Amino acid sequence: MTVTDEGTWPDAAEWTGKIYSGGWRQSEGGVQPVNEPATGERLAEVGVAAPADVARAGAQAARAQRAWAGTAPQERAEVLHRAARVLRDHRGAIREWIVRESGGVPAKGDYEIAAAIAQLAQAAGLASLPRGEILSPSAPAETSYAWRVPLGVVGVINPWNAPLLFAVRALAPALVLGNAVLLKPDPHTPVSGGVVVARLFEEAGLPGGLLHVLPGGSGTGEAVVADPHVAMIVFTGSTEAGRAVARAAGDGLKRVALELGGKNSIVVLDDADIDSAAAAGAMSSFAYQGQACVAAGRHLVHADVVEPYTQALIRQADELRVGDPREEGVALGPVISERQAARIERIVDESVAAGARVLAGGRRDGLFYPPTVVDRVERTMPAFTEEIFGPVAPVVAFRTDDEAVEIANDTAYGLTAAVHSGSTSRAAVVAEQLRTGMVHLNDVSAKNAANAPFGGMGASGNGSRIGGTADLEQFTQWRWMTVLGSV
Template structure:
């Protein structure tokens, strides 16, 4: 399909123009040039998309598991056949470096592979009853229509993380793609599903500003669950709307992830892991390391080695093979981070390296002398700035890590794995990794956060549980029940 098609909405198997008078400009964050202007969807388009999903859900739900699996097998083939196109879009639309785009592509493939098995994993149960002659049957079924709000940072993978398991478990889906990455978070995925042979209405994609269709997307009566990946502020608003309308949510929100480098850590390995966990995709990942908490005994040598490593990372054009640091998503992100940087320096933090920006490309930056109350440590930076915090003990390291409203991911470095696990148990987070960095996502493992980092879990059996519901059917199979009146 030609790129021009990606200026349309995808509703009920057809590519149509958005009905709004407004446009969504799809901008390359590196060149800052407009790729295309997309006529926005309005509420009429949104209603059509939800109606299409509702109309097709009954027949898709009853499609044989083998047929569903065949669609996903074909989807995998299509995705691999069009890998270069997918990578190209991730680079030019989301500012992905080639390394990040490859990581994202493989993560999305993992989700598709895992989801392909869901149609035959829709198992129920038969439980005994205290009533003579009765048995209790538990049937599992899809929830119905799922609303997915796509993110812009890992758009292809994180949208697919909800779309694939939702459809594999017999639901149909309406996606509101991210305005900053409308193709890779929705339109391109629709095109792949269409080529793979999924039925009309199984997947629908609308592109529109949140101010115009955002609340209506969440409140629409057809949607039984809203899946959102993004900021805690927007997630809180979605949760409030969903609660008012008695809708379930799957919310993967912000993070202020910490790496705890204990006094017995392998410093060289910790440096390598910290560089990847902080600077992959310019730190624009919910799981990125935001704070690096170092024991005072090894602080200075860690900072020296980390500075050397970070200064070796090339920043610039994300389409060049050796670029590690590409552009931030837009000018506003650069300005926000620079303001956080300036205020933190004014309060005593020191720049070890970096700090400057050229257009939307910001140098990888390391700050030392940081305290937990400085903006650069307190806020989710979502950019290429590493805040190094010195502590005097393991206990203080844990206290600093936990002094945040977020709790998504994390990392601990120590030569004593048992010690690492015991420390990990005390860190208030949904995910944490020993002698590894914080950016990990495996399709079969529970993914999600605690506190203000979200609700629910994605991945494997947890995703299957999230996108389905169960019904208790009691059966008097031997005779009839006696009632006292």
């Protein structure tokens, strides 16, 4: 049985070749295939939203949003609770889509589903938070209020590497705070990051016109950014693409939340538990083929322990089987595309040509790239300077804590980091000097929590944060009102 056979969820008869905009309908942009990276098999077809489709969706969303903003916050929260129940009810089918469409192993699909459910619950809780405050008046007879109001229509441009989770973490708080959403899923994952999301909220009873799912390529994304009804863009993707989004959104004075790339370091001090640090390092670099902005792109290891750490990392890499993610025992599936596989290969090969040494992995088979450990990495090599977005662990030695901080900060990125030490206070001193939006002690670099403000600094983003109470600031704006005289 394929994921689009009769009896599977979501029912392909409803959405094949269509977009979700005022219900399921044919688009003006034609259709695009959905292919499985592990096998090349065609899984489905979805509609492609043309600029005219986006314009229609923006106008419809703006009309629907005005009524939605007037509903009781708890009524909006209940839609999210129902969406979480739908997600639980169909977790098996959704996991299958994530595995086959994105190349992740089933455990990765389970993680996304659990994290999306947590995001829905967290966002629903925003409905009960205070929405404003009474200010000190400027005159005895004046009453002064300030409260948060929705932005209007939020455009969400979604990546392929965590398509369900990243869609939900943006649109759930946006919706519960009274906004409408235009969601553009990535062309690689338009079902798990688009069709599935539409069906979740359709079955949850979200009123019509509030959520539009508009698959397509860069032209569709440009139309979403430019649409005059869109007040805010949430973009997750590469730094280069994020800069283009920011420039285009700036012309319309739109709010922009950018979650971009990272060149993240795991710092291993000389008093660290080596086996524990190597396990965290392997998870951070190799999980989901290293295709995460929070993956560890550098392993900075004290020179006194670099040899045992590297050997432990090699053992971790050698135990991880690569193959079709639906097969029992496979830990790493394919990378998402030939373009990405070639990029990983280039970065490793160029670094080796410059003097680095491959200790494990390093040779791909089509889209399957094995967990790879590279040492003798210098700061001029691509393995040090470029975001790899593949299962590669470059190892760099240092001598002092200050040197470790200086090496870790030698990047334009500033997303996340991890520091390993037998002394929490020592690790904290190092962590506080790292220019990152997130840092984790004696843990992996790749962490996510629904109640935490997620985001980076520098080339990793524009300082915006998604998650927890930070969502109040992101998806609303302040309104001030005064009343002169008796109330």
